Structure formats: structure tokens, C-alpha cells
Amino acid sequence: MTQINIGSTLQYDVRQTTIFLFKIAAGWSSHQRVLSEQLNFTPNLDVENCQVGVEGNRLHRVIVEPCQFSVDYQATVEITHEIDRPDSVGESRPADMPAEVLTYMNPSRYCESDLLGRFAFEEFGNIERGFTRVQAICDWVYEHLDYTPGSTNATTTAADVLLQRTGVCRDYAHLTITLCRGVGIPARYVSGYAVDLQPPDYHGFVEAFLDGQWYLFDPTRLASTVGLVRIGIGRDAADVAFSTVTGSAVMTQKNVWANFADAQPNVNQVSAVSIS
Amino acid sequence: MTQINIGSTLQYDVRQTTIFLFKIAAGWSSHQRVLSEQLNFTPNLDVENCQVGVEGNRLHRVIVEPCQFSVDYQATVEITHEIDRPDSVGESRPADMPAEVLTYMNPSRYCESDLLGRFAFEEFGNIERGFTRVQAICDWVYEHLDYTPGSTNATTTAADVLLQRTGVCRDYAHLTITLCRGVGIPARYVSGYAVDLQPPDYHGFVEAFLDGQWYLFDPTRLASTVGLVRIGIGRDAADVAFSTVTGSAVMTQKNVWANFADAQPNVNQVSAVSIS
Amino acid sequence: MTQINIGSTLQYDVRQTTIFLFKIAAGWSSHQRVLSEQLNFTPNLDVENCQVGVEGNRLHRVIVEPCQFSVDYQATVEITHEIDRPDSVGESRPADMPAEVLTYMNPSRYCESDLLGRFAFEEFGNIERGFTRVQAICDWVYEHLDYTPGSTNATTTAADVLLQRTGVCRDYAHLTITLCRGVGIPARYVSGYAVDLQPPDYHGFVEAFLDGQWYLFDPTRLASTVGLVRIGIGRDAADVAFSTVTGSAVMTQKNVWANFADAQPNVNQVSAVSIS
């Protein structure tokens, strides 16, 4: 059981009536409990609080008239990790996967697993199945990409990244997800907070479906998996943008932070960690 | 109220143990009722019948040992169309769209609305909002593409189609969906049966979200919207492949058919038709 | 006959032994004479002066040890334009095109005329052949793109630009060239200087082969065709980069300028101008 304090502040210069969708609040699951949270808008506004899709992503929608606008979110989250020995975690057979998991085998906007399937099989087809194989994919991605802010943009896909070999957390996650799907392992994108992430920002990482549950992976190695807090889940980053803006607004500030509420847990980096 | 008889037969030469996922059975909705149906496998097999996702797509999963394998589906479906005058159907404001509809604004594998948004706004930004605008998009797609079997493949996207200007029903639907999303209209892919489709096959068409409900569009003009029966719904064709095969099997036959159980309803082609 | 003064200064911080290829000197042709020119390197260096390919592009190659390095080029160029009435300039028949011109019908790195041929024919297939048709392509490009510095990069192609609808002179030229080739008109990229270009920089424009000679076009409308001075010719920008750097050097300054040596000639904007 781990307690993590998280928060973020976003400021906008709103120039005409604008609709904001925010996906910045910690999600709920059987392993992730929000102990306390505050969401404040300045100026004060009516907020619509929605739950989206089967994964229960939370969405806050506000309509903002021209002003200097800011949103501030803070929470304390308790996470009950399920920690397994990696070598005990195998893969699920396609015949046994729950139907709602099958969606995460499909190619998506930034994860063209249909294009990269052959590559995935060639590189990872003969590796021991299970956690080991997903770890091998993460290692490959880590070793072959350079973490280079500014080298990619909002339309960059896993295939682009595989060729150009640079990217940021979003790109690392997309390529990892794509290669997992390519060898038949359901995988999905998680947006969230990461303890002690440098530079501080929202983070993007990966869940792969193994042995009947979802396991956490962060191919960037920028954060420990036990310090990851989930905001939302999607097929790829297209589903979990921290803000979607319809109207006219310019972001003028973004602060994001996360830290352990208590002493950092002493968990070996290579453990298999699941919170779903 | 329309009654439609539908059916399809698929045969496979199965060469090793193979898992099939079929999405060929008519879906249920408040407007589409399955009056009767039969699903037969030869040889006889245990079938797992799943419901997937919030849209209630139906999925049949079977494990097949090497054999000559066939699946035969037949159903009679009753559809209660809601038919509106097109000029009375406007667009929903982003602030009013239900949260579960927002997903269909996101770009997806074959519908890169992030790439084509500028093009969409340039071509369709100034057209009267609502049914008229979606119809204008469908007309544009119809007029600028040539329906050419074999000109595209399973990895062809809306951006590809916009450049090469040829495709089949899947491609027409993808481009239409992408342009709708590009101007801010949620849109999704529907797989289904279409009365009197020539040549007979499964069909792919479009639903766009207008005035609080989903309306049917078929940019290919190959079928009347009142003769469309829904199998499943997805962000694009990646979600509703009629079969997904894991193992080794070769399809040796495919027959698909659909016809009106009673006399063909006399519905004007340009009516706004909703079944969701 | 027009006299134009041109020049450019480039400065680099050279960090290890570096080979520079410069393509910044005015080219020679039967219509473009270099009356005087100076090329100075600081520090002073041995320069290799090459002529490349059938088009006679000039290339200066130097090997530079670590230092603050600058190159300064100045020239006065005399251009004897051949100016025709646009409506008198038709297209060459493929059977009559000189063999060395045929190369400029082939697709190239940034001009995928094989991909965009259908689009080109659909939009421009029925327009009167000749200067009028190329002008129509330039007008279309001008009207459908937004000139947006920073919106594209060194790998952006004509197909990308056609979708995203933004770019700079290089992208305008690439799309124009691609659409010309797409309808069967040889077209090539010209790098050069442009009188009074704002902001000052090297420029990229287009030559199309009509009625047996090459005519100048600038789809950006940023400069008059009578104020264009040619540096080099290529299939696209890949061939005429103003500098190619092998080693390690950072450009610290770039100044480019061009102006009429005498009063600006009074030439109607829509005349067909040829200098090849």
C-alpha cells in the first residue's frame, strides 16, 4: 500500500467562449483509491463531471468566457499494488481473454500494430512468453530510442518513431504498445502522474494484459512503476489528452507534481506491478 | 417499421488449431430488434457469445481443430427507423454532447482526423451545420472517389484515400468519418448488412451524431439507408472486422445476403434516418 | 535585361573538422550572366569549385578545422528574360520533349507525383493546356496553403503539404512541381535569390517546361518572377540545399539579400518569364 500526493495547475488566457475537457483527475479502480482531492477553477465555474467508457476515465467539462483562467487539482491517492515475481507471469491465451480486453489488440491512431506486426514477430516472436517478453520489448524501446523533447509532435505514430528513433514518453509508450499488440499481447496507454518525474509533467506509460490482469510498464525508465498514478486509460494518447480545447485559449502555465506521502517503498525495479 | 432478412455463410480450411472471432450477428438497439436468428457451426462446436464494450457489439468466439469448417448465420431483424426531415436536424454543441459520444471525436487508426482537420474546415467549415453538412461531406466523398475494388488494402487510411481518390465501402466510410470529426461532428463506423447490395458482401457505412442522436449515412450510395442492418459499431474498421483469425485457416467461401421481408418501404433517399 | 545585386553571409561555429558543401553562388545559363562576384571565406581557405550535373549547378567545397567560420558571397547578375504572352505558351507533347527533360517527370523525394497524379488530373485535367494550366496550379497552391514558418520541416513532402495545408516556399514549390508532373508537365525546383523577399532568405521556386523551354513560377507570390536569380536546379529541395555539413558545426548567423541594380523593371506580373 502506497500513498502518493499529486497535483497540477494549468493556466489559460481565454480569448473567446471556450469549452475545456480536462482529464487530470486520478482515476478509480479496485487498486487505486482517491483518499482526498480538490479541484478548483478560477474564476469559479460550473463543472460537469463525467465518467467515460468502460474504463471509468474521469472527465471535467467547463465552459469559460474570456478571462485569465486557471484550474488547480490536488489529491492523495492510495495504491494497493499487486506485486508478482516476473517469471511467474505468463501470457493469456487469445481464447481466454475477456471480450473487453480484445479491443486493446486492435490497431489505433498512433499504434499501427497492423503495420508493425511482422517486425514485432521477427524481433520478439521467440522470446519467452509473459512478463519477460513485454520487459524485452520495453528494454528494446529504451535502448533504441533517444529521449529527445521536441523531436516529435502530436501526430507522430509508432511507425514514425520506429524509423526516426527519437521521442518522448508518449512515443515510447506508443511503440511499446504497438509491439505488444504485434505479438498478440493486449496493451493500452495510461496517462498519469509519476513520482519524482524529471522534468515534472504529466506522464504516459503502458499496461499490458498478462495472466488475466493488467501490468504496468514504463519503457522510458524515468519513473518507478510503484510511483505511477493513473489518470485515464485509452487505446493510445488520442484518448487521454489532459486537455481538449474548443474555442480560443492559450496555455500560459503548466505545473505538475507527484511525491510519496510516506517514505518511498523499497520495491525492486523488476517486479511485476499491477494496479488494475 | 421494416423487416429485413439477412444471412451469411463463411467456409474455412482450418490447418491447425485456430481461434475465430466472428462479428457477423445483428446487433441489438432500441431501434433494431432481432426477431429470430440461427447461428450454426459445422462441425458443431462450443461457442462463446460475448457482448463487447458500451455499444454492445456481439462477438462469437470458437476454437476450431483442423477441418473443413463453416459458419452459417441467418436472422430476421425489425428496424424502427426514426425518420426526420433533414433540414430540421442540426448539430450538437460540444458542451452538450454526452461524454460517451466524445470518444468518436478522437482520431483513430484509419481516420486521422488530426491530420485532416484543416482540410475539413477549409472544405466544409462554411456549410450550414447539421444533417446538411454531413450530407455535403458524403456527396463530396462520393463525387471525388472512384469505387474501385482492389485499389486499397487493410492498411489504407482516410489520408491515403484522400490522396489516391479510390477505394471501397470501407474507405468511403473512413474518409467520411474523418471529415466529420474534422469539423467537430462525432462519427463512427458501422459494419452491417445492406439490402440488395451489389456485389453482395458485408457493408461498411457511417453514423454521425447530430441533435442528440446518431444518423445513418452511406457515402457509397450503394444502398438505401432504410435497408441497412447493423452488426457492430466502432471507431473505424479496426474494431469490427467480420472475422479475426488466430492460427492457420484459409477462407474458401463467403456468401452474404439481405432483403426486405415485406415490400420495400417507400422512403425518400434524402430523409434523415436514425436507428440508434 | 535586368541587373540584380545579390549576396549572403553565413557564419558557423565549427567544433571539429567539418566538410561544407555550399550552393549559394549564382548559376550560369544563356539568360543569366554573372557580371561580377566575390566569394570570401574567413579564415581564408582552399576552396574547391565544382560544376555538378547537366544543369551546371555550382558547388563550393571546403574543409574547415575548428574555428569561427564565415562565408560571404556577393555578385551582380544580369538576366535576359524571355517574356512571352502567357496565352501563347502551350505545352510540349511527350513525344517532343528532349530526353534530358524527361527526368523532371519522375517522382522525387519531396514530390510524389506518382501518389498525387489522380488528384492532379481531377483538379487540373480539364484546364486549358500550357502556361494557363501551370498558373492555375500555382493559384490553387497559393489559395489552399497558409504560409506558416515552422509548420513543416526538412522531411515534409508534397503529399504532407496537400493534407496539412501549410508550409513555406519550399513546400509551395514542392506541391506545385508535383501537381505539374501529375498532369504531365515536367517541373523542377530552383533555389535562388529573390529581390525584396520578406523576410530575407534564400528562396525556392519552380520552373515548368512549356513549349520547348523552362518558365518561372513562384506560387508563394512573395516575389516577382523578374526578380528571381537562380542558384541551382534540382528535382526538389534535396538537390539544392544551400549548405551540406559533414562534421560538427552550428550556424550562428545567416544574412541574405537581393535588389535591383537599376530601377525595378515594369513587367506585368502575369507575363510568362523564362530564363533557361
Next chain:
Amino acid sequence: MTQINIGSTLQYDVRQTTIFLFKIAAGWSSHQRVLSEQLNFTPNLDVENCQVGVEGNRLHRVIVEPCQFSVDYQATVEITHEIDRPDSVGESRPADMPAEVLTYMNPSRYCESDLLGRFAFEEFGNIERGFTRVQAICDWVYEHLDYTPGSTNATTTAADVLLQRTGVCRDYAHLTITLCRGVGIPARYVSGYAVDLQPPDYHGFVEAFLDGQWYLFDPTRLASTVGLVRIGIGRDAADVAFSTVTGSAVMTQKNVWANFADAQPNVNQVSAVSIS
């Protein structure tokens, strides 16, 4: 010295006046001499025989009225290979490369060396420079691709091939060329005839510029480099299509053949062979 007999017959059903450009005749170089050749058209036609570009590609242009049309080419070619020991062949320094060779460092339509440069350096940056390095690239291409007729088409590029891992001789050559350019070795596409190629067809292979001259490579391993006869040279396949058809004609037959005029020379497969 090797003598090789080559030939090809092409038949077309010409439906309206059509212009054909053929690139099927053996080229000339200091190492490749055409001892005898015949080019016959049925029906008999005026042929324009052009030399294109600095490489001296030969081009035959004919205008054909509607008819059953065939072209038949036969030649005996003498090739004086220069055969070196591979480990003695190094790379040229950029500062020493002749200016006309530099063109073959630029990215081209099907060889996006600008996109794949990082990948090339990562895989091949640390390999011993020279023939060994190009051979390593050819080996990598051979080992990572499956030779699969029909898996690619006329618009497939090296980047596509690198992802999908299948192709034919054209694709093998494009990827090899791209990776060579990516590590700074000039490389170009050669169309030609290959002794005993199975199935018989025109062939596409590679020349890389090493130690001051062009060396032959065939990454498909379908033919011995001493049995390769050059038709033409280009940046990639865009430049050397065996036929370019403007009008309306359907190819109804294609026969291509090549064999040694005398007993097959006994040349070790790994020798460095140059004919340029």
C-alpha cells in the same frame, strides 16, 4: 572478361495513340561493351534513340497507333570486371568524392535516406568502413526481408519496406541504397539483366561508391554479380522503369532472358566487382 547474351520481348495491346519510352537496351561504359545488338519493333516504326543524363542511360521512344505491338531486343555484351579483394576496398572521404557522385547521397523518391539516417547509423555506424560495411548492409537486408512477389507495389518506399519486411528486388535495392546513403556512402539503383535469374525478369540491383569507383551489390542473392548486365542507372527505380506508357496500352507478354555466352566464370561470390 565475360560475354553475356541478353534479350527481352514485350507485347502490348495498344488501344489509342500511345507514346512508349523503353529502357531495355544495355548501357555502355568503359567496362561494358555491347558487341552486337538488335532492336526490332512490330509493326516497323520510327524509333528515336536518346542518351539521357550524365550516366548515358539509353532510351528508345516510339509513337504507336492502335495495334498489336511488340518490341524485341537482343544483344551480346562483353563485360570487363574489375575484381578486387573485398578487404582492400575502403570508403571515399566526402572531401574526395567527385562532385557528380554527391548526387547519390541525396534522398530520392523511394530511398528516404533523410528519414532512415539514424537507423542506418545505429545499425551500421560501427562496422568497418568500406566494402565490408556495404556487404553488411546487404546481408542485413537479405536476412530481414522476405522475398515475396506481390507484397509491394510501385509506390512502396524503403521506409515502408523497413517496416513491413517484405519485397522484391526493387525493394531490396531501395532499402540497401537508403542505408548506404544513411551512413554516408553514395549509392544508386541499377536496372539490368541477370544471368539465370529465376523467375526470369528484368532485375534491379545496387552500385555503391567505394574507393573512387562504383561496386556492384545484389542484396537479393538471386544472381551472381559477375552475371549482371547494366541497362541504366538512377537514383532509384523512378528513373529506370523499363517502359513508360503515355496513352492506352495493355502489356500482354513479357519475356526476359540472360545467359553466359561462354562457360560461367569461376568467381568467388564475395569478390568486390566493379564495372563502372
